[in-house]
Amino acid sequence: MKPTQLRKDLTYFGQFGTRGLGYDVEQLAAMITGLLGTRRLQPVILVGVGNLGSALLRYRGFEQEGFEIVAAFDLNADPRQARQFKPPVHPMEKLPEVVRERGVRMAILAVPGTAAQEVANTLLACGIAGILNFAPIVLQVPEEVTVNNVNLAIELENLSYFIQD
Amino acid sequence: MKPTQLRKDLTYFGQFGTRGLGYDVEQLAAMITGLLGTRRLQPVILVGVGNLGSALLRYRGFEQEGFEIVAAFDLNADPRQARQFKPPVHPMEKLPEVVRERGVRMAILAVPGTAAQEVANTLLACGIAGILNFAPIVLQVPEEVTVNNVNLAIELENLSYFIQD
DNA sequence: ATATGTGAATAGGTTCACAGCC
DNA sequence: GGCTGTGAACCTATTCACATAT
Numbered sequence: 390m391k392p393t394q395l396r397k398d399l400t401y402f403g404q405f406g407t408r409g410l411g412y413d414v415e416q417l418a419a420m421i422t423g424l425l426g427t428r429r430l431q432p433v434i435l436v437g438v439g440n441l442g443s444a445l446l447r448y449r450g451f452e453q454e455g456f457e458i459v460a461a462f463d464l465n466a467d468p469r470q471a472r473q474f475k476p477p478v479h480p481m482e483k484l485p486e487v488v489r490e491r492g493v494r495m496a497i498l499a500v501p502g503t504a505a506q507e508v509a510n511t512l513l514a515c516g517i518a519g520i521l522n523f524a525p526i527v528l529q530v531p532e533e534v535t536v537n538n539v540n541l542a543i544e545l546e547n548l549s550y551f552i553q554d
Numbered sequence: 555m556k557p558t559q560l561r562k563d564l565t566y567f568g569q570f571g572t573r574g575l576g577y578d579v580e581q582l583a584a585m586i587t588g589l590l591g592t593r594r595l596q597p598v599i600l601v602g603v604g605n606l607g608s609a610l611l612r613y614r615g616f617e618q619e620g621f622e623i624v625a626a627f628d629l630n631a632d633p634r635q636a637r638q639f640k641p642p643v644h645p646m647e648k649l650p651e652v653v654r655e656r657g658v659r660m661a662i663l664a665v666p667g668t669a670a671q672e673v674a675n676t677l678l679a680c681g682i683a684g685i686l687n688f689a690p691i692v693l694q695v696p697e698e699v700t701v702n703n704v705n706l707a708i709e710l711e712n713l714s715y716f717i718q719d
Numbered sequence: 720a721t722a723t724g725t726g727a728a729t730a731g732g733t734t735c736a737c738a739g740c741c
Numbered sequence: 742g743g744c745t746g747t748g749a750a751c752c753t754a755t756t757c758a759c760a761t762a763t
Contacts, residue, residue, distance in 0.1 A: 397734090425714050451706070497710075525615060539704065542616055542619040543619075552684035557722095559755060573724070574720085
């Protein structure tokens with residue numbers, strides 16, 4: 390990425406530097422934070438506490454960027470042990486309640502592909518606005534809901550293509 | 555994605571369907587497999603067996619797409635226990651040997667950001683051609699090496715931007 | 720009829736060249 | 742001199758319209 394492109398991109402949102410001097414980094418960062426909608430800590434839930442889900446739960450990189458996983462959900466969660474973890478791992482039934490009470494708008498979906506659409510439907514019914522989907526399927530969602538797919542196998546395939554002699 | 559685009563994309567690699575009839579799915583799949591360089595099982599190594607690394611090790615989606623994680627490496631691996639896991643988890647010192655012996659060309663990098671560049675340098679020295687990087691830093695690599703970045707925090711930020719009312 | 724293949728048209732994104740400001 | 746802002750030029754990707762084949 391060249392300097393020109395970065396400047397061009399910024400102009401789509403306004404004018405943030407001073408010519409001849411440069412950008413005030415703090416001010417610029419604050420502007421971007423506002424654009425991204427991460428001005429205050431955003432509550433996120435995680436569904437599916439398998440291998441990948443557990444790793445995401447323990448991953449501390451989200452908080453740093455303004456996200457807080459307020460709760461996780463899994464079919465096999467024990468209601469009595471739910472609060473032993475931090476964030477707590479609840480059974481699926483509790484999902485609508487938590488979403489409502491905490492005003493959650495984003496969910497991380499880390500369940501097997503076979504369960505993904507069904508879980509997504511539950512999320513949609515609760516009014517979730519954005520899904521970060523790790524399941525290797527294309528989710529069917531209404532237009533106003535945003536889905537961001539992360540497919541690890543595809544990332545490897547992509548690499549594979551580019552390293553061919 | 556519209557049908558036209560898929561057809562257009564395919565034409566960049568040749569002509570695979572028969573007009574009026576359609577595509578022979580099996581033949582088309584074989585062609586794509588060849589293009590991606592996944593005709594035979596590709597050996598991959600994983601470096602960093604923390605939260606994310608362990609999840610990736612247990613993830614079965616890679617094999618299905620033609621990749622085999624032949625070994626993992628971690629600073630804290632116990633040499634005596636190395637072979638107890640499948641794939642085995644070796645200490646870092648063993649990395650060059652395994653890469654050479656198995657003809658490994660791709661590596662998954664799941665170490666903390668602070669260690670990522672150093673580990674990447676080791677990988678480069680062994681002649682690795684592609685890195686799937688989960689560390690939240692921009693790796694410095696020579697031009698002929700391909701890096702594919704997966705940054706989970708950025709994926710969430712991306713979502714956040716699009717779900718703003 | 721139905722589906723692919725493709726040149727032309729369109730849209731979108733990147734780079735350039737230079738104007739404006741410290 | 743050094744850095745940002747921006748219209749124009751350029752390049753790339755997507756869509757359209759239709760030719761081509763079964």
